[in-house]
Amino acid sequence: xxxxxxxxxxxxxxxxxxxxxxxxxxxxxxxxxxxxxxxxxxxxxxxxxxxxxxxxxxxxxxxxxxxxxxxxxxxxxxxxxxxxxxxxxxxxxxxxxxxxxxxxxxxxxx
Amino acid sequence: xxxxxxxxxxxxxxxxxxxxxxxxxxxxxxxxxxxxxxxxxxxxxxxxxxxxxxxxxxxxxxxxxxxxxxxxxxxxxxxxxxxxxxxxxxxxxxxxxxxxxxxxxxxxxxxxxxxxxxxxxxxxxxxxxxxxxxxxxxxxxxxxxxxxxxxxxxxxxxxxxxxxxxxxxxxxxxxxxxxxxxxxxxxxxxxxxxxxxxxxxxxxxxxxxxxxxxxxxxxxxxxxxxxxxxxxxxxxxxxxxxxxxxxxxxx
Numbered sequence: 001x002x003x004x005x006x007x008x009x010x011x012x013x014x015x016x017x018x019x020x021x022x023x024x025x026x027x028x029x030x031x032x033x034x035x036x037x038x039x040x041x042x043x044x045x046x047x048x049x050x051x052x053x054x055x056x057x058x059x060x061x062x063x064x065x066x067x068x069x070x071x072x073x074x075x076x077x078x079x080x081x082x083x084x085x086x087x088x089x090x091x092x093x094x095x096x097x098x099x100x101x102x103x104x105x106x107x108x109x110x
Numbered sequence: 111x112x113x114x115x116x117x118x119x120x121x122x123x124x125x126x127x128x129x130x131x132x133x134x135x136x137x138x139x140x141x142x143x144x145x146x147x148x149x150x151x152x153x154x155x156x157x158x159x160x161x162x163x164x165x166x167x168x169x170x171x172x173x174x175x176x177x178x179x180x181x182x183x184x185x186x187x188x189x190x191x192x193x194x195x196x197x198x199x200x201x202x203x204x205x206x207x208x209x210x211x212x213x214x215x216x217x218x219x220x221x222x223x224x225x226x227x228x229x230x231x232x233x234x235x236x237x238x239x240x241x242x243x244x245x246x247x248x249x250x251x252x253x254x255x256x257x258x259x260x261x262x263x264x265x266x267x268x269x270x271x272x273x274x275x276x277x278x279x280x281x282x283x284x285x286x287x288x289x290x291x292x293x294x295x296x297x298x299x300x301x302x303x304x305x306x307x308x309x310x311x312x313x314x315x316x317x318x319x320x321x322x323x324x325x326x327x328x329x330x331x332x333x334x335x336x337x338x339x340x341x342x343x344x345x346x347x348x349x350x351x352x353x354x355x356x357x358x359x360x361x
Binding site: 027028029032044045046049050052053054056057063068071072073074075 | 116117118137142143145146149150152153154155156157159160161163183184188189191
């Protein structure tokens with residue numbers, strides 16, 4: 001069951017990250033922390049950072065580096081017009097899947 | 111989280127670096143490109159420093175503080191896991207496998223236009239061109255009709271042979287393709303086999319015409335009928351499969 005939950009979360013990482021960034025730019029740890037605040041979405045850094053990096057590489061996220069007075073520079077991620085569009089498509093697909101699954105689970109689906 | 115961020119004391123720096131090195135090795139195992147490794151490591155370092163700041167807000171962080179932070183992080187080997195596939199529906203994040211790249215797009219039921227065309231071409235030749243040739247050679251003396259019949263065989267046979275071969279290759283290449291495996295090897299087989307069958311049939315018809323043997327005439331006619339019946343039945347089966355959907359196989 002744990003493996004199933006892990007796989008399910010992994011499939012939703014991209015959507016979760018974009019949902020956090022929809023509220024505004026954030027750096028990696030902020031995103032991880034923001035997800036941790038939602039029960040069931042406790043995605044860790046080994047899952048989130050590679051996806052952030054890939055999305056940035058694909059041009060779906062814009063990266064801004066801000067120097068830190070003491071620690072390493074923070075990499076702030078921000079959505080681009082392409083990822084805004086992508087996010088809209090993902091959310092509408094997610095809603096469709098959620099509704100269908102709810103209908104199936106509740107027994108009125110065919 | 112945005113509280114004052116402390117600097118990692120020099121005495122602990124090597125521990126942080128060792129941790130980051132271990133993560134980089136894990137990322138290398140997972141074939142993560144260099145640029146992505148660098149950005150991931152920067153994000154992790156930021157996180158370590160922030161967590162350490164929160165762990166020791168009022169004193170210089172100690173080795174114990176840093177080790178406690180490490181225990182709350184994913185182990186380095188967690189970064190070597192299989193790369194996550196994008197969940198986006200409209201674009202793929204990676205190039206398809208070279209073999210699969212040549213596969214034509216499947217229709218909803220897993221067939222491609224190439225396969226359907228190969229099948230239709232092959233059956234047209236077997237059911238129309240070949241009987242017409244046979245009829246012309248056996249029962250008609252019209253040279254024009256014979257030229258038309260042979261033309262029909264050539265026009266339908268050669269393209270369906272080529273399409274059939276292409277489709278068979280496409281089916282082979284579609285194994286493991288994300289978009290689903292192509293089906294309809296029979297379509298490819300019909301496309302490929304139609305021309306050789308017709309050539310054999312025409313040669314047989316010619317021999318029959320030359321020998322004027324009733325036995326050979328009846329035998330050839332029966333063979334053609336059998337081929338036509340098999341072809342029609344199979345075409346019907348495939349058409350029904352396309353129309354009403356293939357029987358479900360257990361996953």
